[in-house]
Amino acid sequence: MSSNHSTDSAAQNGPLVVEGKLSDNERLKQESNFLRGTIAEDLEDKTTGGMTGDNFQLIRFHGMYQQDDRDIRNERAKQKLEPLHSLMLRARLPGGIITPAQWLGVDKWATEHTMYGSIRLTTRQTFQYHGILKPNIKTVHKALNSIGIDSIATAADMNRNVLCTSNPYQSEVHQEAYEWAKKISEHFLPQTRGYAEVWLDAEKVEDTVTEEEPILGSTYLPRKFKTAVVIPPLNDVDVHGNDLSFVAIQEHGKLIGFNVLVGGGLAMTHGDKSTYPRKADDFGFIPVDKTLAFAEAVVTTQRDWGNRVNRKNAKTKYTLDRVGSDVFKAEVEKRAGSSFAASRAYEFTERGDRIGWSKGIDGKYYLALFIENGRILDQANKALKTGMAELAKVHQGDFRITANQNIIVAGVPEAEKANIEAIAIKYGLMDEATSAQRKNSMACVAFPTCPLAMAEAERYLPGLVTDVEGILAKHNVAEESIILRVTGCPNGCGRAMLAEIGLVGKGPSKYNMHLGGNLAGTRIPKMYKENLNEAAVLQEIDNLVALWVAERNDAEAFGDFVIRAGIVDEVKISKRDFHD
Template sequence: MMTASVTIPKKPSKVENLKERSNFLREPIATELQQDTTHFTEDGIQILKFHGSYQQDNRDNRVKGQEKDYQFMLRTRNPGGFIPPQLYLTLENLSEQYGNHTLRVTTRQGYQIHGILKKNLKTVISNIVKSMGSTLGACGDLNRNVMAPPAPYKNRADYQYAWEYAEKIADLLTPQTGAYYEIWLDGEKAITAEEAPEVKAYRQKNLNGTNFTDSEEPIYGTQYMPRKFKCSVTVPGDNSIDVYTHDLSLVVIVDEKGELEGFNILAGGGLGRTHRKEETFARSADEIGYVKKDDVFDLVKAVVATQRDYGDRVNRRHARMKYLINDWGVEKFTAKLEEYFGKKLEPFKQLPEWKYEDYLGWHEQGDGKLFIGISVENGRVKNEGEFQLKEALKKVIEKYELPTRLTANHNIILYEIDPQWQEDISKILVNHGVEINPENVNHLTRYSMACPALPTCGLATTESERILPSILERIDSLLGKLGMEEENIVIRMTGCPNGCARPYMAELGFVGDSPNVYQIWLGGCPNQTRLAQVYVDKLNVNELEKFLEPLLVFFRDNKENNETFGQFCYRVGFDALRTFADKYKSSKKKIMTQTEKKSRKKRNEHRISVNEEWYQKLKTTSSEQKKGMNQIVSEALEAYFSSQK
């Protein structure tokens, strides 16, 4: 006898219910902010993200049995990376007064301030808003900071359109809840740039079910997006913003006179994943179609509505739009998108080849004024020793009231510079240890990126920002040893697989797995148009040179004209790389066998014993300090005998 099967509806995730109960992002933040505690509850942490803040603790300061060293990271929302002078000076001051004395340029063209205490959150956020800034939507399940090329070309209409539409799309998708101003400014809505009337009209327009009627959030509703949603706007050929890594990317299309015609659409990019869970993966965006300029806001809303209504609200690991497009296929996704949009999309317009630009050094901006791009290692704006970037920027921006643009490679562009100021600005920067000639920036550092990771990021499983400089030094030394001193390699590192520094698009990507251990990705390209692939699942960084040397030798001896390391790895394939590496290692091992035997015999000639108590202490110290027991004993003996002299 056959029985009818019963489909049990899947329950939405805890976060979905939490968002729905939050009264449009008000609770439990409003209540918990009034409580005399150092931190928020788990529910509070989830809603706090929408307001632009992550609760963290300094993991270097953790002591068993004591409360964590709770602090908060604030992230700003700056479409196209635009930072007006008064906002930078406010951020600089807030980081000194309430933060950890540094600012950090993010890979999405915003700033982060670290080290803020809960009791100071309201003061810091209110000051940011009053200085023409915002943190609303910099984190959380909604549209994040909209990116655009940072180059301030005033004589290029397409670049100006990219900036304009990055701002307008950011406004279109900004949360409309009053919670942000109620909580952080006591209901006072600070004076901000005037929103374009057309943006407001398109937001309120209910296009085939894109809107929730009579809702405080006409686009997002009570549950907002299934997960974060990322947009970018760029111009043909300019891939300074990693165009294939976003949920939605628009490419400005102009006519021969420079007049805006419309936009190419790419969708379905995203990099976050989880180690050894094959259902999660990095994905590059697909070409979807073309839309005329008058329809672009309807199109953006249609894309958002498709992901909002059909994205996975049960499994957060499967909730990004990349999984929806991957599961459905581009054809089905486009068909559903067109239902909301109300018309067919036009075919994708042909584009020139993409190229990565960093815009470092001095340039003309096309209207008689200048701009200068400054390399910021791992985005950390600080004063340290002779390197006084933070102080230099403060002096220059204060003196000349200059706006800045942040780049997707976490560098900084100062612009609107009168040519007569160039000499003085250069002098200020150089006197504070800031390199203004891009040719003098280390060739690996220039194209590298790392996420903050330890000690503040709660997701980090190992180091990233703090260790990458030493990793680059080691690779640079190895390149020198192999006669490859001038070789450029795009290297990116993260402390976990979420991919904040976009390592999956790099030529050589380090993805944190566990302390000192990284997954290694190879085969990306310098212009960030192709995903890399996993080459090694786990590599201890102590084995870096041993791992990398054969690959670099193979590349050096077999590369084609102008071929880069990532292009070479992709062309020859991983099987060829492994075959060569195995032969290289075995031949090197044979050469070193006799010397290894002699040194090993010599090292083991003398042995000493310690009692169990000292052995256990030695073992514990070895684990904590990540040093060999022999090394600790040697250092202790050296210190002892030195004190006897």
């Protein structure tokens, strides 16, 4: 199934620039002195554990979010205490590649400088720390910097961590694709010295020096911007969850260029029909040497045309639907100084990660480890954090964090396979009893740390999967699976809007159920039922699986069945179909 999709352009294109009162975030960025604000002064304020004023938002440009432990928020309020503020820090790790030496540093500082001691692998193919107290923030930044890792531009109105297929069996092409992911990430980094000044005590820029942001602009992008590089046939980065994706095209085993996909995105707002998830448009093929030129052209067009009045409609997907995809594409070609060629044929046949051992064309072996919810922490039955540290002490290759919250031990010589496997088994990192359903399920963090969460996700998922495993067994399809994803709110972090069953938090223990994504990750699911409690979620899944097993065509996937059977309509054009 090729992913050549384009929306119909509006009969009358909308304005290139939205007029009106700018959102307050635009003021904040303009007045921030290139993202410095008064963060340095705020760090010295011992009267609160949080950041104050604009700094609450500005730290996001430096890769951090202020959070608190919502499990104890009410109790602290009763005691007349402010919430237990802490920071979540998300690292910048293009393509998810990290060395064993770096991992050992990351592991050490998780233990020494966070409240929870865990490392959380994310759907943006990196790791994040939860629970950094205010006095430890600079310490963590300096520690990460000492091993060549930073967190700049992993949040807020920036180009976020750039994804890249972790595909182990095409190592030569993967290396090229990874290099492009890294180049794209570095090309779009903010030029401000503010990050280094605030967190690393770098020498301050003199007042006589005029700083510039030649690509991002003085007020940066209108909204967050996500980029990915993918190598078909494995859509392991969910290309349609990104503003900009580069689909690798090969000839005779060599990377010759990319199909460029623009305008994907999964976030929406409950009750606001002007917001919706959207799959990307395929603009066409470019040769590999034009990659940065076209990437910059897409970013700067969105920079200049994106909605800076209403942040809910500020992402690239809404810009395309407002001005017309053809108009946006023509502007990209103008700015790149080159035209797109016709899209080259490609096919996505699967998603997710190939858990277990694979052999690469380099003759080395790759062990993909399933990490439920991406949470690396020692627990009574599985010492995952200790196990990863033990692997890092002996592994001579690198690790690849995947966009599905898992991790690959990459480049293992045959002579080391047995040792690596023994360590993985000893610490619970390998478990042959893990079902296909569990491997194909995913959730965002949600409670207790995410301030946006409306319902549980990470803590809800393990038990939910166990129940779904039981439903599949009841209907004699225990060896099969459904792509199942849960998010605690509609912001899209768990990519539920590309699942066969996507549950989106609506309130405490209440979820909207969406159905109809496909195995290739090229279709948006549609609302099926709203505001279901956990018992109702299971009853609906039980009923739907019963229908699927009884009425499906040979080997028909669940998401394809619910559309063919008329249970939900197919979402072809999101702006038109998603809410109807």
